[in-house]
Each structure stands twice: as C-alpha cells, then as structure tokens.
Amino acid sequence: MSQIITLDQLKKTLAEKQAQGVDIIAPVLRGELAFFQHVDDLEKAALTPRVRFQNSIKEFFFPRHETIFSFVRQGSDVQLTDAPEFERQQIVVGARPCDAASLPILDPLFAWDYQDRFFQQRRANTTVVSFACKETDGHCFCTAVGGAPDGTAGADAILFELGDGSFEVRCLTDKGKALFAGKTSESDKTGAACEPPKIDFEIKPIADWIRNNFSSPVWEEVSLRCVGCGACAFVCPTCHCFDIVDEGSYSKGKRVKNWDSCQTALFTLHASGHNPRGTQGKRQRQRMMHKFVIYPDKFDFNLCTGCGACSRSCGVMFGVRPCLEALAQAASSSEN
Amino acid sequence: MENQIKNAIRKLLEEKTVDVAIGYGRVGVDGAVGAIFVTKPEDVERLVWNSNCRQNLAVHLTRPEVKALGKPAIIVKPCDARAVVTLCNEAQIARENVYVVGVVCEGIVQADAAGNPTEKLYDKCLSCLAHAAQNVDLLVGDQAKAKELDETNAPNAKNVGNQAKLAKLREMSQPERFAYWKDQFSKCIRCHACRQNCPLCYCNRCVADKNRPTRIDSSSSPKGNFAWNILRAFHLAGRCVGCGACAAACPAGIELDLLNLTLANAAEEQFGYVSGRELGQAPLIGSYAMTDKEDFIR
Numbered sequence: 001m002s003q004i005i006t007l008d009q010l011k012k013t014l015a016e017k018q019a020q021g022v023d024i025i026a027p028v029l030r031g032e033l034a035f036f037q038h039v040d041d042l043e044k045a046a047l048t049p050r051v052r053f054q055n056s057i058k059e060f061f062f063p064r065h066e067t068i069f070s071f072v073r074q075g076s077d078v079q080l081t082d083a084p085e086f087e088r089q090q091i092v093v094g095a096r097p098c099d100a101a102s103l104p105i106l107d108p109l110f111a112w113d114y115q116d117r118f119f120q121q122r123r124a125n126t127t128v129v130s131f132a133c134k135e136t137d138g139h140c141f142c143t144a145v146g147g148a149p150d151g152t153a154g155a156d157a158i159l160f161e162l163g164d165g166s167f168e169v170r171c172l173t174d175k176g177k178a179l180f181a182g183k184t185s186e187s188d189k190t191g192a193a194c195e196p197p198k199i200d201f202e203i204k205p206i207a208d209w210i211r212n213n214f215s216s217p218v219w220e221e222v223s224l225r226c227v228g229c230g231a232c233a234f235v236c237p238t239c240h241c242f243d244i245v246d247e248g249s250y251s252k253g254k255r256v257k258n259w260d261s262c263q264t265a266l267f268t269l270h271a272s273g274h275n276p277r278g279t280q281g282k283r284q285r286q287r288m289m290h291k292f293v294i295y296p297d298k299f300d301f302n303l304c305t306g307c308g309a310c311s312r313s314c315g316v317m318f319g320v321r322p323c324l325e326a327l328a329q330a331a332s333s334s335e336n
Numbered sequence: 337m338e339n340q341i342k343n344a345i346r347k348l349l350e351e352k353t354v355d356v357a358i359g360y361g362r363v364g365v366d367g368a369v370g371a372i373f374v375t376k377p378e379d380v381e382r383l384v385w386n387s388n389c390r391q392n393l394a395v396h397l398t399r400p401e402v403k404a405l406g407k408p409a410i411i412v413k414p415c416d417a418r419a420v421v422t423l424c425n426e427a428q429i430a431r432e433n434v435y436v437v438g439v440v441c442e443g444i445v446q447a448d449a450a451g452n453p454t455e456k457l458y459d460k461c462l463s464c465l466a467h468a469a470q471n472v473d474l475l476v477g478d479q480a481k482a483k484e485l486d487e488t489n490a491p492n493a494k495n496v497g498n499q500a501k502l503a504k505l506r507e508m509s510q511p512e513r514f515a516y517w518k519d520q521f522s523k524c525i526r527c528h529a530c531r532q533n534c535p536l537c538y539c540n541r542c543v544a545d546k547n548r549p550t551r552i553d554s555s556s557s558p559k560g561n562f563a564w565n566i567l568r569a570f571h572l573a574g575r576c577v578g579c580g581a582c583a584a585a586c587p588a589g590i591e592l593d594l595l596n597l598t599l600a601n602a603a604e605e606q607f608g609y610v611s612g613r614e615l616g617q618a619p620l621i622g623s624y625a626m627t628d629k630e631d632f633i634r
Binding site for chain 1: 369372
C-alpha cells in the first residue's frame with residue numbers, strides 16, 4: 001500500500017504549518033516563469049513538477065545576500081553586532097530532485113574548516129519536499145552524475161504527481177514523516193517518475209581528461225562564446241562562491257556576503273592588476289575543474305547535479321552539459 | 337540565404353580578407369543557435385541562419401579573446417548592425433577593421449522555458465522598421481521582402497510590441513509604476529548577464545565593479561538592485577540600439593528592454609537621435625548643438 005495526499009490536503013497541511021509560524025517556500029508563477037519564493041497564500045503556489053525554475057532552492061540555505069555583522073563607529077570606538085541566529089523553521093516544497101540533491105553535496109563544504117552557522121542553521125531548520133520529475137529536456141543529465149528523475153538525495157519527502165489531483169507521498173526522513181503524519185491516506189495507487197534523460201557521455205573519462213589537460217588549447221576554443229557573466233553560477237544549485245563586502249557609510253554599516261562567480265574577470269583580479277585567470281578559457285577550466293576534479297577529490301561528490309539550469313539560463317547557449325560534450329569530443333580525439 | 341552567408345564567408349577567409357568570421361552555428365543542446373568562430377574556409381558549413389539567431393554577435397567584437405584571433409567578419413541582423421555602428425562612433429572599433437555581413441531579417445522568434453524556439457516573434461521585431469541591415473559591407477537576403485515588411489510594420493510601429501508595453505507602463509500612476517519596477521528588480525540576482533551580453537557595455541571596469549570605494553552595492557538587495565538596473569539604463573541613454581540582448585539573456589526575465597526603450601524614445605523625441613543609424617554620427621551624450629533645447633548651451 002502507498003500513502004497519498006490530495007493537492008488540497010497538501011496545501012492545507014502547509015497552511016497549518018504556516019499558521020504555526022513556519023515559512024513556506026514554493027514555486028510561484030511570475031508571468032510565464034516559475035520562481036521559488038516565500039508564499040503568504042498557498043493558493044498562489046504552483047504545486048506541480050516542472051523542468052524549469054528560474055532559481056534554485058539554494059538561496060533559502062545560502063542567500064544571494066546575507067549580513068554577517070553590522071558596525072557602528074563612534075569616535076575611536078567600534079561596536080560590532082553579529083547577525084542574529086537563524087531561528088525560523090521553513091519548508092521548501094516542489095523542489096526538483098536534482099535541486100534537493102545539491103544539499104548533501106554542500107553539507108561537507110559548510111562544515112569543513114569553518115563551521116558556517118548561516119548554512120547549517122538553515123539546513124537544520126528546513127524540511128525539503130521534492131516532486132519526482134514528470135519530464136526532462138535536452139539540458140538534463142542527472143543520471144550522468146548519479147541522480148535520477150525520482151532521486152531522493154537531500155529530500156525529506158518525495159511526492160509523485162498521480163495526475164488525478166493527488167500525489168503519492170514517500171517520506172524519507174523523520175522531518176518528512178513529521179510533516180505528513182496523519183495527513184495522508186492509504187491507496188493502491190503508486191506514482192512513477194518519467195524516463196531518465198538521454199545522455200551520450202560519461203563523466204569519468206571527461207574528468208580524467210580535465211585533470212590531465214590543464215594547458216590544453218581546447219579550453220579557450222570551447223569558451224570563446226562565453227561572455228563571462230555569472231548567470232550559470234547563480235542559477236546553479238551547487239555553486240557556492242561568495243564575496244565579502246562592507247556596505248553603508250564610514251560611521252555605520254554592515255559586512256555582507258554576496259554571491260560571486262568564477263566566470264567574471266573580476267573574480268581573481270589582483271590589486272596589482274595581474275589576473276591569474278585572465279582569459280575566459282582559464283575561467284571555464286576553473287569551473288569544470290572545481291565541479292569534476294577538485295570537489296570530488298576533496299569531498300567525494302561531483303559539484304554538479306545535472307539539473308541543466310546553467311545551460312537553460314545561458315545567454316550564449318553554453319553551460320555545463322554543452323561544455324562536457326565538447327570536452328568529451330576532445331577526450332575521445334586525444335585517445336585516437 | 338544561409339548558402340549566401342556561407343559563400344561570402346568562405347571567400348573572405350580564402351582571400352584572407354578576414355582572419356575569423358563571427359557567425360551563428362548549432363551550439364548547446366537541442367539544436368540551439370549561438371555564436372561560432374570560423375577561421376578555416378572548410379568550416380563555413382557549420383554556419384546557419386534561421387529565425388532562432390537571437391543573439392547579438394556584436395558583443396564579441398570587443399572581447400579580448402576574440403580580438404586575439406585577428407580581423408573579424410561578423411554576421412549582423414539590422415538591430416545588431418546598429419550596435420556595430422555605435423561601437424565605431426564611440427571609437428571602440430575602427431570600421432575598416434571589421435567586415436560586416438548584414439542580413440535581411442524577417443524577425444526572430446522567442447524561446448520557450450527550455451530554450452527551444454516558439455512561433456512567437458520577439459516584441460522588438462513587431463515594431464521593427466528596418467528589416468535589412470544598414471551600413472554593412474555586404475547585404476544578403478531579399479531586399480524587396482525587407483521593404484515589404486518595413487511597410488507592413490510602419491503604420492502600427494508605435495502601438496505594438498515593446499512600444500505598446502511601454503505605453504501601458506506610462507499610463508500607470510507613479511506609485512504603480514514604482515511598484516512594477518520594484519517587483520521586476522526583486523528578481524534580479526546581480527549576475528550581470530544583461531551587461532555581459534550587451535554589445536555596448538564594453539567598459540573595462542564597470543562602475544558596478546568598482547570597490548575603492550564601492551559606488552553601487554553589489555548586493556542583490558532592493559537598494560543594490562535599483563541602483564544597478566537604473567544606472568545601467570542611464571548609461572545606455574542615447575546609446576542603446578534596442579537589440580534586446582539584455583532582456584533575452586536575463587535569467588530572471590526582467591523587462592530590461594523597456595527601461596532602455598524609454599530612454600531611446602526620449603533621445604528620438606527630444607533630439608531626433610537614433611543610436612547606430614549613421615556612421616560618423618557624434619554620440620548624443622558626448623556632443624552638443626546650438627539647436628539643442630536647453631538655453632545653457634548658448
């Protein structure tokens with residue numbers, strides 16, 4: 001027997017939590033585009049699986065902009081006030097399995113040499129409910145990096161849309177069980193995700209090629225059309241680089257963390273004017289090295305869930321999958 | 337037309353008139369069309385032309401990695417051709433150092449959420465009055481067709497597409513309009529795809545990247561987002577050619593082209609100035625005339 005919940009009951013369950021002070025984060029349509037955002041009214045939530053969201057759920061764990069501390073200066077005296085602890089509870093509902101999968105990938109990073117309370121507290125206080133995929137597109141490649149349209153990594157519960165206004169609920173953790181306890185009913189219906197995406201490359205040989213071809217001219221060739229913005233990194237569920245800047249005035253302000261991207265020229269520009277990654281090829285190499293060599297070496301995860309958000313959002317039709325495919329070609333021609 | 341482009345580029349490369357051709361080719365997934373850089377005559381078969389060629393390739397003319405390849409030929413749509421002209425007028429490139437192959441463009445189609453082409457034309461195309469690229473070294477395509485499309489669009493150009501959207505915004509009260517832009521800018525993640533995909537955002541160091549001191553908060557906060565998007569629009573006043581590359585590249589779908597159109601309309605209404613229309617035209621903000629409206633000029 002399976003457990004099912006109707007869409008109405010799901011909304012009611014979330015509304016009850018909301019009434020208890022829990023923040024609900026769900027997809028909302030703004031024009032034709034779907035964004036994950038805080039919802040005040042569950043009726044505004046677009047609770048159905050979809051391939052494309054304009055943002056990742058990452059920003060509810062690692063916000064685009066976050067205060068670390070604030071300062072007030074009076075004469076020679078400086079008062080520092082730490083940012084408050086994150087004490088709210090939140091539920092993210094409707095995440096793609098590949099978006100939720102980024103969370104366990106990021107966990108070791110934010111609990112490595114520095115215990116990042118900003119990420120850790122949000123992670124501890126959040127329940128993630130994902131929706132199994134109903135379709136894939138040409139940008140998807142989750143199965144190449146160990147995921148699946150019904151992948152459960154990072155989720156506390158996964159819901160399968162049954163097409164009759166209800167979902168099959170599979171609880172995966174205590175948090176998931178707590179959310180749905182007493183809210184589901186027994187059924188003999190079971191849900192299924194769509195077929196996995198079609199992929200004609202493997203990560204392993206490409207990662208080996210990346211490791212051994214640091215100085216290859218291929219990097220500049222494949223990156224020639226990249227214009228060096230941060231869209232790929234900012235929509236990516238796993239990219240996590242940030243910049244630290246002070247904002248405000250001389251006498252009063254705050255120190256903040258803002259998302260940053262290795263694809264911009266400014267990222268590695270030294271005060272001397274020298275830039276160790278002075279061309280787009282070097283910057284793209286860094287991105288692919290970090291995702292498929294450096295991060296797996298250190299944390300045993302590829303820093304990529306194959307969600308395809310980067311290439312869907314790229315103004316010049318680039319992104320991880322197109323890059324991997326170009327590198328796969330380079331790797332196979334260097335073998336021959 | 338695709339064959340005409342291929343033949344023209346093959347000849348330019350064979351005769352070594354240019355070192356590289358910046359054109360459209362199949363890149364990315366599902367047959368997506370984007371920039372390719374052809375340096376060998378035998379590779380011209382990779383070039384394509386269709387209604388999905390939405391990128392403005394002029395953005396690549398000022399990229400150092402592309403400049404390093406030598407003298408370029410570039411395939412331009414009519415709006416992209418205006419960007420090349422403005423780049424010349426602003427002394428960013430010398431006209432004789434680029435070979436411009438213009439096309440007759442019947443309109444570019446919008447992409448869906450997955451990036452695949454739809455049947456729907458871009459808003460900017462609905463009000464287009466120049467379907468044949470101007471100020472080019474070579475024009476390919478059916479000029480009679482271009483003229484016909486110009487004439488079809490002419491009566492309604494100010495009432496459709498982006499102009500219609502803008503008119504609707506202008507009808508709003510000031511607080512309503514402010515609320516509209518506040519909502520739009522709240523989606524901004526400060527990835528700067530608008531800037532990086534804009535052929536006219538070529539500053540070596542953008543004011544948004546200055547941090548000694550910081551001029552604009554790099555934060556994706558209401559203050560930072562307003563400052564960035566408004567400042568960028570102002571810096572493009574009298575310069576934007578309306579190619580729509582910024583809005584097309586924005587991952588959050590912000591209607592940046594409407595901001596720019598407001599200022600382009602102002603430039604045309606107040607000064608009769610259209611960016612990129614004529615080679616040799618002095619930049620609007622960088623010049624003055626005794627006939628200018630404000631008295632302080634005289």
